[in-house]
Amino acid sequence: xxxxxxxxxxxxxxxxxxxxxxxxxxxxxxxxxxxxxxxxxxxxxxxxxxxxxxxxxxxxxxxxxxxxxxxxxxxxxxxxxxxxxxxxxxxxxxxxxxxxxxxxxxxxxxxxxxxxxxxxxxxxxxxxxxxxxxxxxxxxxxxxxxxxxxxxxxxxxxxxxxxxxxxxxxxxxxxxxxxxxxxxxxxxxxxxxxxxxxxxxxxxxxxxxxxxxxxxxxxxxxxxxxxxxxxxxxxxxxxxxxxxxxxxxxxxxxxxxxxxxxxxxxxxxxxxxxxxxxxxxxxxxxxxxxxxxxxxxxxxxxxxxxxxxxxxxxxxxxxxxxxxxxxxxxxxxxxxxxxxxxxxxxxxxxxxxxxxxxxxxxxxxxxxxxxxxxxxxxxxxxxxxxxxxxxxxxxxxxxxxxxxxxxxxxxxxxxxxxxxxxxxxxxxxxxxxxxxxxxxxxxxxxx
Numbered sequence: 447x448x449x450x451x452x453x454x455x456x457x458x459x460x461x462x463x464x465x466x467x468x469x470x471x472x473x474x475x476x477x478x479x480x481x482x483x484x485x486x487x488x489x490x491x492x493x494x495x496x497x498x499x500x501x502x503x504x505x506x507x508x509x510x511x512x513x514x515x516x517x518x519x520x521x522x523x524x525x526x527x528x529x530x531x532x533x534x535x536x537x538x539x540x541x542x543x544x545x546x547x548x549x550x551x552x553x554x555x556x557x558x559x560x561x562x563x564x565x566x567x568x569x570x571x572x573x574x575x576x577x578x579x580x581x582x583x584x585x586x587x588x589x590x591x592x593x594x595x596x597x598x599x600x601x602x603x604x605x606x607x608x609x610x611x612x613x614x615x616x617x618x619x620x621x622x623x624x625x626x627x628x629x630x631x632x633x634x635x636x637x638x639x640x641x642x643x644x645x646x647x648x649x650x651x652x653x654x655x656x657x658x659x660x661x662x663x664x665x666x667x668x669x670x671x672x673x674x675x676x677x678x679x680x681x682x683x684x685x686x687x688x689x690x691x692x693x694x695x696x697x698x699x700x701x702x703x704x705x706x707x708x709x710x711x712x713x714x715x716x717x718x719x720x721x722x723x724x725x726x727x728x729x730x731x732x733x734x735x736x737x738x739x740x741x742x743x744x745x746x747x748x749x750x751x752x753x754x755x756x757x758x759x760x761x762x763x764x765x766x767x768x769x770x771x772x773x774x775x776x777x778x779x780x781x782x783x784x785x786x787x788x789x790x791x792x793x794x795x796x797x798x799x800x801x802x803x804x805x806x807x808x809x810x811x812x813x814x815x816x817x818x819x820x821x822x823x824x825x826x827x828x829x830x831x832x833x834x835x836x837x838x839x840x841x842x843x844x845x846x847x848x849x850x851x852x853x854x855x856x857x858x859x860x861x862x863x864x865x866x867x868x869x870x871x872x873x874x875x876x877x878x879x880x881x882x883x884x885x886x887x888x889x890x891x892x893x
Contacts, residue, residue: 466638610640653756673703
């Protein structure tokens with residue numbers, strides 16, 4: 447017998463199909479907005495870099511030559527990870543690429559107000575955003591097929607672990623229930639909805655329906671059904687694999703399917719995918735497959751998909767905890783819609799996690815000092831008073847270190863003059879206190 451894919455009966459070609467997560471409805475929160483802003487920062491830097499005769503040399507000196515007039519102080523560490531990221535990003539953009547590191551720290555060091563982003567919260571918001579989109583898609587699917595579910599009726603959509611087929615449970619008319627099942631199992635609708643249900647019940651949500659082993663079995667069963675048309679429950683487990691009643695090993699067919707699906711991957715990635723497939727087949731052939739709990743449920747009521755039996759729920763009316771979590775973590779709080787986000791309240795300002803604060807002091811009075819006006823005035827007065835022989839145009843780099851509450855001045859060629867400036871500036875209590883205060887708040891700087 448030739449193993450072929452069995453298809454579900456389809457009542458014609460529906461005008462609308464569930465899309466699931468697509469490029470056009472991906473969640474784009476603070477992280478995405480920050481990435482866009484950083485792209486623009488590097489586009490601007492790239493235009494400036496290209497104005498130099500040798501852009502590559504300019505970028506290299508800008509980050510690693512403290513004597514260069516365009517040297518970037520950033521955090522004052524010549525070999526910091528942030529400096530290396532900024533250098534690599536500028537080189538990548540110069541060569542026609544995009545930044546490979548989108549760093550809040552990078553953005554803040556360049557003098558911009560950076561958002562406070564919490565990775566865990568952003569992961570939750572992404573799932574909530576997916577849910578809002580899936581609510582819209584399911585409601586549109588029903589509308590397109592003239593399915594009207596009574597207000598207040600509570601249904602359960604049950605996804606079969608082995609086939610992804612959706613069953614409908616609930617106290618509604620049997621004819622309506624059958625129509626809903628038919629629509630949900632047309633085309634790719636069952637796969638899209640089952641994938642959403644499975645991801646919603648993943649480890650992130652702390653669901654009672656989820657386990658790593660169950661997820662592993664769902665993944666394998668899906669491949670077997672996709673590439674052979676067989677339900678794993680109809681196969682015989684023996685000799686480290688699964689066999690049809692006619693004695694054919696399904697591993698060979700599934701391997702062909704995985705191999706064809708990974709032709710664009712590297713040979714190493716393809717071998718890894720095939721190795722994982724063989725490992726999973728051997729594991730479940732020996733351990734056995736689920737006979738009970740071989741499904742995942744989600745409720746549907748008044749146009750909304752609602753999670754069941756999990757700590758973090760993403761449905762409308764269920765997800766208020768995300769606002770409490772944002773306040774607890776001190777990050778910006780947003781109202782989410784299927785089309786985007788709207789700021790509700792600001793969280794705590796992002797503080798650059800560095801003990802060092804950089805200031806830029808030029809001895810030319812006409813030059814615009816880019817730091818806080820108060821410290822500019824204090825620095826002007828200091829250098830006017832000490833009357834040391836610092837060449838006009840010298841670009842001084844001044845750092846404040848909280849431990850041990852001290853200022854460091856770099857950029858003076860003469861060692862004797864440099865020592866005298868460093869000694870004098872650390873006797874100036876006003877400057878020390880000013881830098882100490884500035885290190886506790888956000889401020890912008892121009893490089």
